[in-house]
Amino acid sequence: MLMAKRPARGLLVLALLAAPVRFARAEEPVLAAPASPAAATLSLAEALRLAEARAPQVRVAALGVAEAEAHRTAAGLRFDNPRLTVEGRPAVTGGRFFGDMGYGGTLEVPFDVGGAPPARSREAERGVDLARADVEVERKRARSEVWSAYVRVRAAERRVEEIQSVLRIAERIVQASARRAAAGAAGEVDETAARSELAVLQGLAESAARQRETQLMALRGLLDLDAARGLSLVTPLAEPAPAAPEADLVARAVSRRPELARSRARVAQLMATDERLARELFPRLSVYLGVDAAPVSPIFGQLGLSVELPVAQRNQRARAVAQRQRRAEEVRTALLLRQIV
Secondary structure (H helix, E strand, O other), X not given: OHHHHOOOOOHHHHHHHHOOOOOOOXXXXXXOOOOEOOEEEEOHHHHHHHHHHHOHHHHHHHHHHHHHHHOOOOOOOXXXXXXXXXXXXXXXXXXXXXXXXXXXXXXXXXXXXXXXXHHHHHHHHHHHHHHHHHHHHHHHHHHHHHHHHHHHHHHHHHHHHHHHHHXXXXXXXXXXXXXXXXXXXXOXXXXXXXXXXXXXXXXXXXXXXXXXXXXXXHHHHHHXXXXXXXXXXXXXXXXXXXXXXXXXXXXXXXXXXXXXHHHHHHHHHHHHHHHHHHHOOOOOEEEEEEEEEOOOOOEEEEEEEEEOOOOOOOOHHHHHHHHHHHHHHHHHHHHHHHHHO
């Protein structure tokens, strides 16, 4: 009888905090039409698709692909701009200074005969592969972050529902305590305790509602959605599927992890850079055409071939840096592979 008359302070709150969030096994519902022009529903599958297309980091990484593709422009050209040299030749002896003015000119066309142009093209292609690997990394990261944010929002909503359910029970207890106090069956202590319990639950309800809005705003930011548009999540929380065998998980991780693919693409890009720098050591040639009209002398034509003398190589530092970077990236790839396994 005493327990029936006096509600134990804190039991409702303890029961609420101890109660686990229940997951329901249910199929994902179909994406419904918006209930109003200012509100929309969002399933987990749709959120993951939006993450791959609308996430800010994915869109920025996609711009990196366009930038890398721009490096392929004219990467394999073998000819450089021609160089034209023109000179005047006034007579110093044996003629008039201006009256017997002569002239000379040379048109020189430098070009690569070695393997540098195709090596530059391969380096540009490896750069595009690396940029695309960066996009895949950002897509996987965005999917993971959106999945976690979606689950957190749904868990917060479930917590709000649980608190509201207990809050309704607390309100009925307050009403019953007030009626008993009015009838003289209980004192004011019972009613005061019930109202205090109700105030605590109301505070928990407000805190849970704020947490839900905070998590929802984080989800909007990950998907770059308008904050003024209402958003209702429709995919229920469900128990995860059983894990695959360990060997299958390892094989899947090694073949699909985008971080590992990006590291390998980085190694390939550095190898292409080292190859390009090595091919550029081959001296370039130039074909030149000229005319020599000296004062008071016949006019001569010129046709020749010049070669660049590789006396001082200026890409030694670039080659050394590329080789060290490649070795560091190979070590990083091996460490990442071991961490994944």
